[in-house]
Amino acid sequence: MSVRILLPFFLFFSFLANAGPLQTAEQVDRWRQSHEQQIVDGFAELLAIPNVASDHANIHRNAEHIAAMFRDAGMDTELLQVEGGNPVVFAERRTPGASRTVMIYVHYDGQPVNPGNWAGDPWHAVLRTDMVENGGEEVPMKAPFDPSWRIFGRSAGDDKAPLIALHSALEAMQATGIEPTVNLKLFIEGEEEAGSPSLTRVLATYKDKLAADLWLFCDGPAHQSRRWQLVYGVRGADGFSLTVYGPNRPLHSGHYGNWAPNPIMLLTELITSMRAADGEILVDGFNDEVRPLTRAEEAAIAASPPMEAYLTNEYGIGAPEPSDRVERAITRPAINLRGIRGGDVGARARNVISPSATASIGLRLVPDQTPAHLHAAIERHIEAQGFHVIHAAPTAAERRRYPRLARLDWSTAGYPAYRAAMDNPLAQKISAILNTLSDNTLIQTPTMGGSLPLYLVENAVRSPILILPIANHDDNQHGANENLRLQNLWDAIEIYAAVLSGL
């Protein structure tokens, strides 16, 4: 019999042998109701420590504070450090008799802030009745709390929320006598928003310590439907800057217009040659390596709730690019125009033909695409449009020689996608627990649209990786007025406790 057919029996007996996720959740929920003030105060304290990855003094304050939190919750902690990198807070708690180890990944650094765009100080947490955009008003940070209220501060959602939720779950389990059924490890990174520059070295240096049967990433926003979501993969990311050239100085558009080549025209033609308006990629060979979706993955997409009407209304979109489910669209590779710039617009526009125009182009990779193959395909495509491709500023001689000259600067941080198999037994067990805790069916997402360097972890530790996001989808992550909805925090505490005691 296959694992798939055996699994329901296994889960049934597994539930009998433990307290059961529902019972655990109820106990933890009661504890939480009487400790909300303490949880919120602890969160505000954590959010008060600035956490931009380049702010090394405060990054260390965060790391020490978080390590102390998890020591208090009964874990052994350690700062994993490699030269030049921000410390990873590593925490561990062995469970006597447990045969499996779960590693939970969180990051404590946050995106830089532009305080002028915030309604308040990004590093001083406040409570509001709703999103700022919806007219949410500040309320005292005193219980009782309405669960639709939100805590505002940088990293409230991305990604300090899982820290406070995990810490609370562990405290609740201690207080109520619920024992984990697995060995627990935490890997709490301090430079995720800076592109995880030391992650590879940390994974290599501390490889033995980081072994686990599953890495569970707790990062990113949950589904817009507010149903719980388990994500099996991420897209890879890559990108390049593309500059094309006109005259070597701005030329008067009257004296030379429709004679001197206009780089904005050359760039718009090149862009439209690479990508159709519906998102279809027109670059030969770009899709060569794409791993097709399995039937289970197709079925999971079909079963996910249709969000298109909500999204088009919420984001003011007349019609999406492809007439397809968003969940399916993001299982395809993407060429995304991040930016374009040439000459000037608005009041600064001048009647000139500009010396150059530049586009910033992002790529999203799906399994099993490789950056090397895509770089080659794109460069071949640009050459096929008549461009001479260079990788540095052109010399005067090159400008004179080549009618079409394109400078490509590839990101040095491109990386492949990752997707775990949906029939992984631990994944199926977590799914079952999450389905037990909610009246709504868990959403299983083969690939989320965003990118994380999960391939680094997979390469280093060879464990399956899943993503369990807990923050509200409208948490304004990376932007101003980032927030966490209290109900998401309360739910996350229950989920962590149920998973840790139910696996």
Place this chain on the structure above:
Amino acid sequence: MSVRILLPFFLFFSFLANAGPLQTAEQVDRWRQSHEQQIVDGFAELLAIPNVASDHANIHRNAEHIAAMFRDAGMDTELLQVEGGNPVVFAERRTPGASRTVMIYVHYDGQPVNPGNWAGDPWHAVLRTDMVENGGEEVPMKAPFDPSWRIFGRSAGDDKAPLIALHSALEAMQATGIEPTVNLKLFIEGEEEAGSPSLTRVLATYKDKLAADLWLFCDGPAHQSRRWQLVYGVRGADGFSLTVYGPNRPLHSGHYGNWAPNPIMLLTELITSMRAADGEILVDGFNDEVRPLTRAEEAAIAASPPMEAYLTNEYGIGAPEPSDRVERAITRPAINLRGIRGGDVGARARNVISPSATASIGLRLVPDQTPAHLHAAIERHIEAQGFHVIHAAPTAAERRRYPRLARLDWSTAGYPAYRAAMDNPLAQKISAILNTLSDNTLIQTPTMGGSLPLYLVENAVRSPILILPIANHDDNQHGANENLRLQNLWDAIEIYAAVLSGL
């Protein structure tokens, strides 16, 4: 017999009756050689008065200074003023017995400066041995002067050069007893670089005073070959800002990339639908009104020296847009991309789908195109690409309703082209004088590429209009380190004297 056949006889007798342009030029040249220090000092004094059109105090200082200069040179002067406008310096000198009146147009305001880009103070004239770009070194402003040296300062070329040249020509003529053969009027505008906002009102208010048999515009750079050039027309100008829309806020390019419409893609597609890379206009009806070139105009273009090899080398151009003479290219209407902007590039690029993208698009009109017809053709074209066209910021409802939404903001300053007939007798006479003064054949240019609102003058005064530029082509007009080559100044003095005494 046609005027064309009679003209050589007419010119021959006309020359006999006067001193003759060559003799005049020689006399003026001798006077100039002994007055170079005085001319250069006077020019430096004029350039020291800042002349940005919005700087009203200094604009008035310029106007008073220039009026005094021409009073000293024997002219009656007056400041023509309309409410809210900068004064026009009007000067007049009647010649007993003269039947014809020539109006010379110059402007005394200049482009705003960005002093950080200049090698010195834009309002403190200095002398250099060459262009700054060519390593020109500052030399004392003391005679003897090498004619290849240049005077640097805002408006040295555009357009205070004709003022000092005209003033010197009049002084030289007084000193050498050369009499003008025409009544002379000067119209010296103070807001040309600001778009001549009061010109129509000045022309209407002072219509009688401004009557003349010919308006001779002395503005702009001369031909790159350094041969003298008489220009019969200009292109009209128009333009618009074009904004297309994506989601109502920046969306994560991973979560929504290849689902949410990317406005940069929509804009690049729309631009390439309007214009081919070779400059061909793809907008239906855009060329409906174009007046074809006459045989004389075609012949003048064919006779002009081929500058393409010089220009491609000088401006670092691998190949021009069309495989055509630049002189012919600029007799066609043009769509010029002035600027494009969406998202960000370089270090500021973010992985988002932007809410909008904007292009600034300039149009160059040829006779007899009208802005109204072009506006309609372009709006029809954009609608034909599936866009709903609006003329203000879209409402939330419009964003949700229309899959493709384009905001067009038309320039309110669009205006038609102007082209004088090449067989105009005064034009032919000036041509003959200029051809006499130089070993090189005069270049006759039916249309220059740039735009000037000559149609306003033509509408108001109904005189033919010609353009006689005198500044060196490489005078960096509008830019940093604007300059006038001394040889151009010396030549201009001779030309003005020869024309004023030879017509």
